[in-house]
Amino acid sequence: MDWRDTGILLNTRKHGETSLIIEVFTPEHGRHAGVVRGGTSRKLAPHLQPGAQLDLHWRARLEDHLGSFTAEPQRSRAAAAMGDRLALAGLNAVTALLSFTLPDREPHPALYKRSEQLLDLLPQIALWPLAYLRWELALLDEMGFGLDLTRCAVTGATEDLAYVSPKTGRAVTRAGAGIWADKLLPLPPVLLGHDPADNPDIAEALRTTGHFLSHHLAPSLGDRPLPPARGQFIDRLARPAAG
Amino acid sequence: MSGTDEIERLIELMSRLPGLGPRSARRAVLHLIRKRALLLKPLAQSMQVVADTARECLNCGNVGTSDICALCEDEGRANGLLCVVEDVADLWAMERANVFKGRYHVLGGTLSALDGIGPDDLRIPQLKQRITAEAVSEVVLALNATIDGQTTAHYIADQLEGTVTLTSLAQGVPIGGELDYLDDGTITAALNARKPL
Numbered sequence: 001m002d003w004r005d006t007g008i009l010l011n012t013r014k015h016g017e018t019s020l021i022i023e024v025f026t027p028e029h030g031r032h033a034g035v036v037r038g039g040t041s042r043k044l045a046p047h048l049q050p051g052a053q054l055d056l057h058w059r060a061r062l063e064d065h066l067g068s069f070t071a072e073p074q075r076s077r078a079a080a081a082m083g084d085r086l087a088l089a090g091l092n093a094v095t096a097l098l099s100f101t102l103p104d105r106e107p108h109p110a111l112y113k114r115s116e117q118l119l120d121l122l123p124q125i126a127l128w129p130l131a132y133l134r135w136e137l138a139l140l141d142e143m144g145f146g147l148d149l150t151r152c153a154v155t156g157a158t159e160d161l162a163y164v165s166p167k168t169g170r171a172v173t174r175a176g177a178g179i180w181a182d183k184l185l186p187l188p189p190v191l192l193g194h195d196p197a198d199n200p201d202i203a204e205a206l207r208t209t210g211h212f213l214s215h216h217l218a219p220s221l222g223d224r225p226l227p228p229a230r231g232q233f234i235d236r237l238a239r240p241a242a243g
Numbered sequence: 244m245s246g247t248d249e250i251e252r253l254i255e256l257m258s259r260l261p262g263l264g265p266r267s268a269r270r271a272v273l274h275l276i277r278k279r280a281l282l283l284k285p286l287a288q289s290m291q292v293v294a295d296t297a298r299e300c301l302n303c304g305n306v307g308t309s310d311i312c313a314l315c316e317d318e319g320r321a322n323g324l325l326c327v328v329e330d331v332a333d334l335w336a337m338e339r340a341n342v343f344k345g346r347y348h349v350l351g352g353t354l355s356a357l358d359g360i361g362p363d364d365l366r367i368p369q370l371k372q373r374i375t376a377e378a379v380s381e382v383v384l385a386l387n388a389t390i391d392g393q394t395t396a397h398y399i400a401d402q403l404e405g406t407v408t409l410t411s412l413a414q415g416v417p418i419g420g421e422l423d424y425l426d427d428g429t430i431t432a433a434l435n436a437r438k439p440l
Contacts, residue, residue, distance in 0.1 A: 079432045082388065088390070088397060
C-alpha cells in the first residue's frame with residue numbers, strides 16, 4: 001500500500017532513538033499517522049515542526065498498518081509563529097483542535113483547504129483571529145455541529161439576533177428569547193459577520209463556539225476535554241494588549 | 244553466546260544505552276574486557292561512585308554529586324543573570340561554550356499538551372522563587388527553537404513579565420552553515436534578526 005499527498009503536520013512523538021511518529025492532515029487521506037525514520041536527525045528535525053507543509057509519501061504492507069512516511073518539506077510556518085505570542089498560541093490551537101476532532105483517515109478536503117489558508121495567514125496576525133473564528137465555525141460545520149445563525153429559531157426573524165440556543169446552535173432574537181434569555185448563549189455581532197471586531201470580541205465569540213466544541217463535539221469523540229491550547233489562545237486573545 | 248551469564252548480562256545492559264544496540268554493546272564489552280586495567284576497572288569504580296552520589300541539584304535541577312551543584316555554589320556566578328534551559332544536556336551544552344557566566348535553571352522539559360505536561364510538571368514555581376531569592380535582574384530563556392520550546396518560553400515570559408528583564412537566544416544561520424541547506428524558517432528568522440555590519 002502506498003500513496004502520495006501534501007499535508008499539514010499536526011504533531012510529532014519520539015519513536016525509539018531516531019524516529020518520529022508524525023500525525024498529518026492531508027486533503028485526500030484526512031488525519032493520518034505514520035513513522036518517519038530518522039525524523040530526529042539534524043537534517044529533518046527543523047522541518048518537522050507542527051504547522052509545516054509537507055510532501056508525503058506513505059507506505060505500509062497492509063492498509064491498516066501504521067506505515068512509514070517519507071516527508072519532504074514544502075514550507076515551514078514555525079518561523080512566522082515563533083516570533084509572536086498570539087501567532088504561536090493560534091498555531092498550537094489549530095493543530096491541537098484538528099488532531100482532537102478529526103476522525104482517523106477520513107478525508108475532509110474542504111476543511112483541509114480552509115486550514116491551509118488559515119495557517120498561511122499566520123504572518124498577518126492582525127487579521128488572523130477573525131480568520132480563526134471563521135475556521136472554527138467551519139470546523140463545527142464539517143463535524144456536523146454547525147451553527148445556524150441566519151434566522152431566529154423561535155420567530156423566524158432575521159433582525160436583532162442576540163442569542164444562540166446552547167442545544168440546537170440556532171440563533172434567537174431578543175424578542176424570541178423572552179424569559180429564557182439567561183439560559184441562552186450570547187451571540188456576539190462578530191459571529192454574524194459584522195465587522196470590525198477587536199480581539200476581546202472575537203474571544204467572546206470563541207467562548208460561544210467553545211460551548212459546542214466541548215458540549216456537543218467532544219462528547220461524540222469519547223468525552224475527552226478540549227485541548228488546553230485552544231483555551232490558552234483565547235486567554236491571550238482576550239487580553240486588551242493582545243495583537 | 245559470550246560464554247558466561249555475567250558477561251551476557253553486561254552486554255544486555257550496555258545495549259540499553261542510547262546509541263548502542265546488541266552488536267555494538269558486545270563490541271564495547273569485548274573492548275572493555277581486553278583493556279581491563281586501563282578501562283574496565285576505572286569505569287566500574289567511576290560508575291559506582293556516580294551511582295552512589297549523583298543527584299539533582301535542589302536549587303537549579305542540574306545533575307551533580309551534592310545537594311547544591313558547583314555552579315550554584317560559585318559566588319562568582321551570582322551576577323543577577325539566570326539562564327533557563329529545558330534539560331541538563333542543554334545546560335552542559337551552554338557550559339561547553341564557556342560564554343555564559345551566570346547561573347542556570349533547568350525546567351525538566353517543555354509544555355506539551357500531547358504528552359500531558361503542564362506548567363505544574365515543570366520547575367516553573369521554583370524559577371519564580373529563585374528570581375526573588377537570588378535578586379535576579381535578567382532571565383535568559385535558552386529554550387529550543389521548536390514549537391514546544393517557544394510555547395514554553397512565551398508562557399514563562401507571561402508569568403515573569405514586569406518582574407525581571409527577559410531575553411531569549413537569537414535564531415538564525417549556524418556557524419559553518421550554508422544557506423542552501425537551511426530550512427526556510429531559519430532563513431526567515433535570520434533575515435528578521437539581521438544586524439548592521
